[in-house]
Amino acid sequence: MSYLEQLNESQYEAVTAPLGPVRVLAGAGSGKTRVLISRIAWLLETEQAEPFGILAVTFTNKAAFEMRTRLEDTLKFSLRGMWIGTFHSLCHRILRLHHRDAGLIENFQILDSDDQVRLCRRVIRARGLDEKLYQPRVLANFINGHKEEGRRAQHIEVYNDPFTKNLVQLYHDYQTLCEQSGLVDFSEILLRTVELLRTHQAILAHYQERFKFVLVDEFQDTNSVQYAWLQLLSGKHQNLFVVGDDDQSIYGWRGAKVENILHFDSHFEGVTTVRLEQNYRSTKAILEAANHVIEKNDTRLEKRLWTDNESTQPIILYRGTDGYDEARFVVETIKERLKEGYRKSDIAILYRSNAQSRLFEELLLRGQIPYRVYGGLRFFDRAEIKDIMAYLRMVVNPNDDVSLERSMTTPPKGIGQATIEMIREYAAQQRISLWESMQHLLEGQQLSTRAHNVLLAYSAQIHDLMQKVEEMKLDQFFAYAIEQSGLKAQYKKEPLNRGEDRIDNLNELITAAEYFMMSDQVELAFSDDPVDIHSLTTKEQLDAFMGQTSLDSSEAQAEAGEDSIQLMTLHASKGLEFPIVFLVGMEDGMFPSDASIQEADRLEEERRLAYVGITRAEKILYLLGAEQRMIYGKTLRMPPSRFIRDIPPHLVEMIGPAIAIRQTLPSGNRGGKREQFEDNIDGYKIGQFVSHPKFGDGVIQGFEGVGASTRVIVEFSEAGRKVLVLSFANLTIL
Template identity: 45%
Template sequence: MNLSEIIDGLNDNQSQSVILEEGQNALILAGAGSGKTRVLTHRIAYLVTQKNVHIDAILAVTFTNKASKEMRERLEMLLRRPIRTMWVGTFHGLAHRLLRTHAAEANLSPQFQILDQQDQYRIVKRLMKENEIDESKFPVRKVQWFINQQKDEGIRPGDIDAGHNYFVKKSLEVFTLYEKHCNANGLIDFAELLVRSYELLKNNPALLTHYQERFQHILVDEFQDTNTVQYRWIKQLFNGKNNVFCVGDDDQSIYGWRGAKIENITKLETDFAPIQTIRLEQNYRSTGNILNASNALIAHNKNRMGKSLWTDAGDGELINLYEARTEIDEADYVVSTIQKHINDGTPANQCAILYRSNAQSRAFEERLIKYNVPYIIYGGLRFFERAEIKDALCYLRLMENTEDSVALERIINFPTRGIGNATVEKIREFANMNQTSLFQAATSIASTLPTRAANALVGFIHLIEEMQDHAKNLDLSEKVAYLIKQSGLVTHYTNDKIDKTGSKTANLEELIAAAGQYNHEEDSEMNEVTGFISLASLDSSGDSSAPPTQNVQLMTIHSAKGLEFPYVFLTGMEEDLFPSRQSKDEPHLLDEERRLCYVGMTRSMKKLTLSFAIKRFLHGQSIYAYPSRFLSEFPREYLNEIKQKYGATQENYKKDDIFNQDIKPQANGDLSIGKTVKHGKFGFGTILNFEGEGDSARVQVKFKTAGTKWLISSYANLEFV
């Protein structure tokens, strides 16, 4: 492969990035749609083919499984050979590989298990219950979030001073119990993967030196999304002699709520000096009008590193801005527009509806169903997170390692085999008292139980032991097929009356296929079963698989990052929704909301539609809203403003103080705007508005003491006065 093949088709700044001389650290400030993945892969190809850098001397870090897979595939095509031994993957995946390779030095059992979010939640919940910590005062989710937040900062329980903060004090108590439990049982959660791998290198200087010398080139994608411990992980691998090549965009930093530090990208200039910054500003995705409006919007953020996207593809169409009467009107407009695109031959998957909050999807789903437009919610439940898949994998985990108490707790009585909660509690108590695994505890106490409970427990123990013995000489896919049948899972889900479509049994068959396709060579540090189990656990922390192609895509703007669609509908552009109420009074949070809007707008390739509603029913209440401030932050010359003719209450939407205005009576059957009604709970009130028909008809009433509420007409039982 010669140099011309590597840089062919790259623009000047991309080429400059790819052929940087060794010994030069670099920050590639890559705007949306500027070809950053291409730059990363071609940079690696350049190092391997032109500078004779061995593939094992390169560390490439991504943020999603999808990006990691794409990078591998592109590199193999460029280099025309497999790269199985190369260290390329997500932060979590690479940290896991490091810990598997050096489990002893990390004070871990070689068979340590990875906890997903659900497993972690159940353990935290049980520890709180056992220690009589009131869930009503200290919600499990908040305590779980506290634990993960500390780990993202690289903080251990002993580093925390709770002071007089009672929530922190109690959460710290749970954190300490949780860490003790995980250490005793060989458990690692996602955040722990990063903390433990960082501490592994920090506490073993010789090992750190080995990897610093091994990885001559460290390439990191989406650098603006790194959290504290991820930044430290990269920084400690840098010794001043190897090179870092970071690709990121401060304008697309939208994950502050989960620990990402936008300041990390600005710290590069001091922590990795000298470093060269190259800006990729030519956009290959969107039209000129979309980019110009996006540039104008993001320019309102201060302390940017600065860049301005441009394209040579022309201005394209103006951005549609639709002013809707309600969220139903907004959904009608969006779906009817999509339907027109589909009727004109546009594939449904080229249309995406983006929203700030998941709660907004309801109105769009209702209209899509009504108009028989196929759709899918992107970012839904991933394959390895499905209950039936987790059940099967827990059997596989227990067959591989009977010390896996988390797996045992999930499937000890599933499918039902007569082992009740009282028996499980006795097993747990014995295990805690004797510092042993649940499986060993079950074996020890079986003979002490009443006959029925003893028989059920012995039956389960024999089942696992028999499965272990029979599966010894089977390959991975045969093991999975065997356990699914022998455990009773197939019979259970086949007879499941709720699963009328047979999707659960089909998913179990797909798991067998996934086991057959698993490439053990990429995880050679582990045996085949452990590698496959780890792959499944890590997949549940990453991005969703691409949805089917025949559907309109619905997703949050956060989920849309990294994706692109010809037709994008960015909805709910209202104050208190976007930007959110929690963010608009905090400058750094408002900046992140603006970056999120920028990300949403730059997902569009061909046509962008923005929409807002004057009135929205959300979270159980009706809200009158002002258009988002973001809509006023780019010139109107890029907009095609669309306003519908409203009905009887149009003038009421235009008034700032709607409830103090005289309301012109308009009738709809028994309902009449301005009419006085009485409600059994809320008392007397005045009808302000109504919408819908039949069972879905709603009426808005301003009550004298209870305020304004939207009610379902068929259930409200209003008495007309």
């Protein structure tokens, strides 16, 4: 058992833990995969289990393949009979074997997410409901969310809400259609398997007897129905071995339940809990910072990362004057690090929201530094940006057929395929553009009343934009076009994270217009020399903007596998590691977001996300933010993220033009020189003595929020700690 000799003390304790329920709390970079594989190897080599009796569950096919490969390399024999796979693949296997008992036809087919949306559209239309109000993707998410909680349509409480009542009816219609067509969606695979095991005791007994040992990776990411499936399978022998990290539970918005790992010991008796706290990835300063950030969460299982790595490299904190300065610093620093011998693929730029990538993409392109947006699209390739750009292009050139078809149908306006075909046919016959064809048809008698009305409304919408572009500044026009298009209203109906992300991207486009207007001079197709941008009309500025962005978009991002800078959201970074990490947008209002600051559960998940981001760094971590940002057409002062304020000053080196970081040392700070950083808002400062009419005398401890919603934190002598809206606090400086 040479593999046991490679384990540290805690890893060995986990691998050789007694039979029964085991919870392994595996901190970031602590070797959880090695523990999971070694546990299986130990069970087999000590003859407590046979391959046939083991079920190992992962979240990705890649992880399942890696587990099987490493196990076979460790054991040097075949694992034939062992089930290793994802939740979906394993449940699919069970349904194939027991399709009749599950109420499915033998050759049932899996419905992918796009086909599911199409089926949702079909049932919405069959009910004659307005697709603007009952959007197919929203319905699909509604159905999936309830299935992940184990709820069928008939189990959903409607109360007196007509909208929800219709959604429930559509869920019922959708499921009926799936049954008739022999289709199962991804969420159905899991729910149907759980229902099968609950209603067929013989089948449940068979799998409980076969799989005496069930092992699960990334347990903190399980949802309700996944956990129910695991509880059913391990119900007899109780040999459920789960590996996860509650501090890295960042998928609550898509159904993951951190409670599954937190309360595991209340669901099973005699649970053995082992903590893996030794990190093999990061420096001491990085881990100390991560520990200080995450320990502020109330809902967690105690754990503290440590390392033998003796590097003295501090965390570098840069506070730019604005978002552009932040991005400029990142790109210039990347150039310096590349000269030192680092590869481009050693470097990652992490951000909270996809919308934040735009400035970094722009400056990397200008610097001719290859980059890749990991797990996503470049800014101007994103659907919502292409959608609004179609409207903007129609303003400049209404004869753009591609933009007309996109803007005509997004968001849905009730313009059917038959009407579009009529416009196409007339355009082909007359050899004119689709816009001209539509105008001719509106003047004639060929259209039905309904088709005439919806086309007239669309035509009026575009004409309105053509008029308004002459009356507004470019950024104001962008904001107006976004509102008038109906895109923002559509995205507000989407699930929280997805909809917020799309709206953030639209708002970032307004910021892009603002930065474009600061460029002073711009190159135009009709001019040999750069032209003063302020000498142009707004319509000409719009044309120039679209020309520039089209050229930028034509620069292909690096191919997968090519040496390139990695750009990604914090969610996408989970499970990855890089020698150098730039964690950007570290400001209250950006990260954490304003919305999450108001809700304790969401703020705790944001803090876990910060912990994940910090622990992606192996050698050098940069935490960056801006003093001010242009948001929704306004320049707002941005206070430093509370997550930065959680990090003791002795762990960081501060550089940059604006290093005013609100920082007080946490209680119990172990050594380190106390540093005092200036922070002044409307004449109030941290450490200042103030008086309040009701609460008496106190000391200012810090600030939260942005602009008019800025809050001041005061520790009062008698009333204790209070958080007050600064503009209404009525504080007197003593």
